[in-house]
Amino acid sequence: MSTATLDVLTIGNAIVDVLSRAEEDFLLAQGMPKGSMTLIDEARAEAVYQAMGPGIEISGGSAANTAAGVASLGGRAGFVGLVRNDGLGGVFGHDIRAAGVAYETQAAADGPATARCLILVTPDGERTMNTYLGAAQNLTTAHIDRAFVESASITYLEGYLWDPPPAKQAFLAAAEIAHNAGRQVALTLSDAFCVSRYRAEFLDLLRKGVVDLVFANESEVKSLYETADFDAALVQLRADAKQAVVTRSEKGALFTTDGAAVTVPAHPVAEVVDTTGAGDLFAAGFLFGHARGVDPATSLRLGALAAAEVISHIGARPQKTLADLAKEAGFIT
């Protein structure tokens, strides 16, 4: 097994976010479950866009945000995801490369437009997402470069990849390449609604060892085991997953493996402005530490620190250099 040249390679839907502030009434009127991610078609995307307020366009995509976070911590990160060669596709490519992430996926020359996610941010900072997958849904195994995957200590996949059908195969191909190269495979369950769509398949990935490390928040874990009892769900998760990171918002986060568990508190944040990207950045912090052989408690703290930065402003990618914040906090040297 050769030395990894990337700490973390992430694979996911390449998306530009359109963020707008909205009142709870708007969500009700539009029939949007607060805090969820709903898949929408192009016509619905146009209708929601027309109804919503002025927007801010900013590159997003769950796994892409995670890659940007790893790079901001000083890690070597890569991303695989598909855009169209249109205006938003250009924005996505510029932004992820400008964030220091290796990104070589060739933009599609035809077919649907670059994916966008219409995000309504309510006054409490919570985000409700409406995703038009567009070009992202055409990601296939052909976009998975073997050497790129082999070069990464950890390949991280988003559960949302289960939505575009050909992407599942790309996901599984990448996992197989990674394992054959002696690397680790991580998965985020993405959101509770995503879990309810693909519960059996996600459990299968954990139980069969396709995934070595799973990321989930409290509601995703409960959704996975169809219970309102978090502690009961956690017992089951620990039986199914080799390693798991569970985030619990202001209650902190925990890491479990075999018999052992480590918990850390949430990182302090002055004001929660926009929770978009909180989970993505938590994963970035933990993955960076994990790839570098840092102990689990410190890796969790890196995750909490990265999440705290991203929820303190609009947008799902760090605005401050996370490596500086992590050094100030004494988590890395």
Added chain:
Amino acid sequence: MSTATLDVLTIGNAIVDVLSRAEEDFLLAQGMPKGSMTLIDEARAEAVYQAMGPGIEISGGSAANTAAGVASLGGRAGFVGLVRNDGLGGVFGHDIRAAGVAYETQAAADGPATARCLILVTPDGERTMNTYLGAAQNLTTAHIDRAFVESASITYLEGYLWDPPPAKQAFLAAAEIAHNAGRQVALTLSDAFCVSRYRAEFLDLLRKGVVDLVFANESEVKSLYETADFDAALVQLRADAKQAVVTRSEKGALFTTDGAAVTVPAHPVAEVVDTTGAGDLFAAGFLFGHARGVDPATSLRLGALAAAEVISHIGARPQKTLADLAKEAGFIT
């Protein structure tokens, strides 16, 4: 003279901003005068974009920001400015209408792309702008709808309109329509470099009474009279301009007319995040008050309040409803 159905109609370059954080070193390396607005061509725009960090796309344009501010205060606002019918043009049109501004300028079906302004925000919150005018430079008198201009109490024009040559004629045509309808004409000097490009013409507009009310900041006033002595420049401005609003950042602002002058302090702001739009929003507050017959001191305070909101976050348009802030502050009922 019929009753005005719009409080303020603004005419300017229709621009989407691309904001990115940058260190002072980046400005030096790129040869960008800090705090300035530089006109760039498409090739330079591409080169700067490739060199700069991840961006946030958000609708801007000086006069368009002012219109959005007037609407946020509860005023009836309109805007005239030209985009191309491309992706960014769609973003611009959506955002200004979603802000409650009447905007009917038909997007160009061909020609250059929608204008963009690459804005580098340094750690002190100051912004340095690089504008590719694109479609905006093709604004002509044909885009000036007589009835639209006649319907507004005040028609407000940005000095930047002097950059695209045909727009000067559109500017003058709008001013003439407004005056013939018994309305007022306002002008912002836009920035000190803009003043140095068009000093003689701007002075002419003031002295000939084409403009009834001029907006300028301290450096623009000094540039207009080519002096480092603000007080001396102000004496000359008061002789040349029927009415003037001069903003002085943290030193507050003043309004002068005939022999009288009124000054107000700056509105408190917790943290200056991004000064983009400060002058535009100050103008919005003052114009809203002025159009509604509010006294000059209160109109200045409305300007200071609107400016304080916009510099407390990224982007040049208000994120909070200014009418609510103004009511809380007791400036309007």
